[in-house]
Amino acid sequence: MNVRVRFAPSPTGFLHIGGLRTALYNYLFARHHGGTFVLRIEDTDQSRYVEGAEQDIIDSLEWTGMEIDEGPGKGGDFGPYRQSERKATYHEYAKQLVDQGQAYYAFDTVEEINEMRERLKKSGNPSPKYDSITRQSMKNSLTLSQDEVEKRMANGDEYVVRLKVPRKETVRFEDEIRGTVSFDTSGLDDQVLLKSDGMPTYHLANVVDDHTMKISHVIRGEEWLSSTPKHILLYKAFGWEPPVMAHLPLIMSPSGGKLSKRKAESEGIPVNTKDYIAGNYEPDALVNFLAYLGWSPGDDSEIHDMEELCELFTLDRVSKGGAVFNHKKLMWYNENYIRDHTVEELEPRVKELLDAEGYEIPSEEYLSKVIELLHERVSKIDEFASMGDFFFATPESYNEKALKKWKTNSAELVQAYKEKISELSGEEFEAAMLKDQLKEVIDAYDVGFGKLMMPLRIAVSGQGFGPDLFPAMELIGKEEVIGRLNTALEKLG
């Protein structure tokens, strides 16, 4: 089979992290089978259209390393890839269904439909529908005379096209992830196919496009599962073979429920892909993490790059239950990937971050050494700039928590140490020597290592943690280090 899959987001906002995972699974599936990955923009709801959303989607996919084979701006043999540009096609197919007697025109206003629902509710129907029963008492081409229908259309009256959903029928389909799923049509409305503004609904557009774009597998979120019978009915009405269906488990918030913007962000989880870009996350870490959120290759492996994931990914290994987003695990992945990158790879990116902070970088070698010293310690690349700020600027204040380690005898010890290293020549001012000097001081004062180490760290870096201090001091240089010790002695006594 020629595998063709699509990622079909609607441009109603920035790309959600859940959407990104859906895209990823589609992409992995496509690449695994040597197939085609299509991006289709589902912009049929003009009232929710957000300017720039489409570009955000494209940028996000590019950032994670997913290559679009066909899509807006990219082209392909099945375009256009924006649904708003395919209106004529939908009208054609909607008309076909009406002509075949499987759909009909309906002229009811929103108010009239609400009225109908109210009325039915009052008479004891808990979930009123526009269905095979109620459509008989509504204003549509099934109840109105042909004359009347034609008159209304000619008159430019607003209308929708509705699917004639059979009264009592079981719709069954195979889901690649869930197995056989069945619904009874008695729970379905006569679905609107064409809206009164001339745009198709998702249901029509998605079926028509998936068929005309020769999509072989529909891989989408579980929120679509209940709509699938409508789609199956449509394929049947058109006489088309439906694509293989696969409904992905949803990504959940740690407190339960959908990973909504408000909820997630209050729990420290960015929801939009652009926040991960702006937040300087490693794209390969995000990809690896997301791939494992609802899928696993079945062995004990955890780390795989995009290429390996493409090779490993299969739908039968996708899990059924919702997956809670675990930010700490993401950070673990992020650390892994940072450690995996070489200093050379990191350098230009770190430089950019330092530039943005306005730091002056003495030399390329200097920067390389800083990165080396911090490489195993940072969780996110921007920490090279925050944790390593003291390599580029004299600390202006001291971390409050760290200050607790500045005890009454700290000044005395630091003073003694300063005097010792002041006598070193520039050449002697290197890590091993600096460490020896420290030993001599603590021996002389008969105190433990930490007694001098912590105050020294605070004085030099302003922080209570950070890279190996001796090579750091060597890098910063004698003059600056002694200056910082003097400042600390003044400020902290």
Add this chain to the structure above:
RNA sequence: GCCGCGUUCGUCUAGGGGUCCAGGACGCCGCCCUUUCACGGCGGUAGCACGGGUUCAAAUCCCGUACGCGGUACCA
């Protein structure tokens, strides 16, 4: 409410009748390494939602209950 889909350590998951008094990973805790911060290494903690069946045998199959999630629009 109705319909649908789920449910294995706190979290992501492996496991699909006997090899499982359930394996890995994150987290957490402890130890080792390091007379600093980390990395790393080793170990520990903790789970088959519940109740019935079927079977010699059930985390695994069936039924029910509970709980969670999704859907129920001229939104996608």
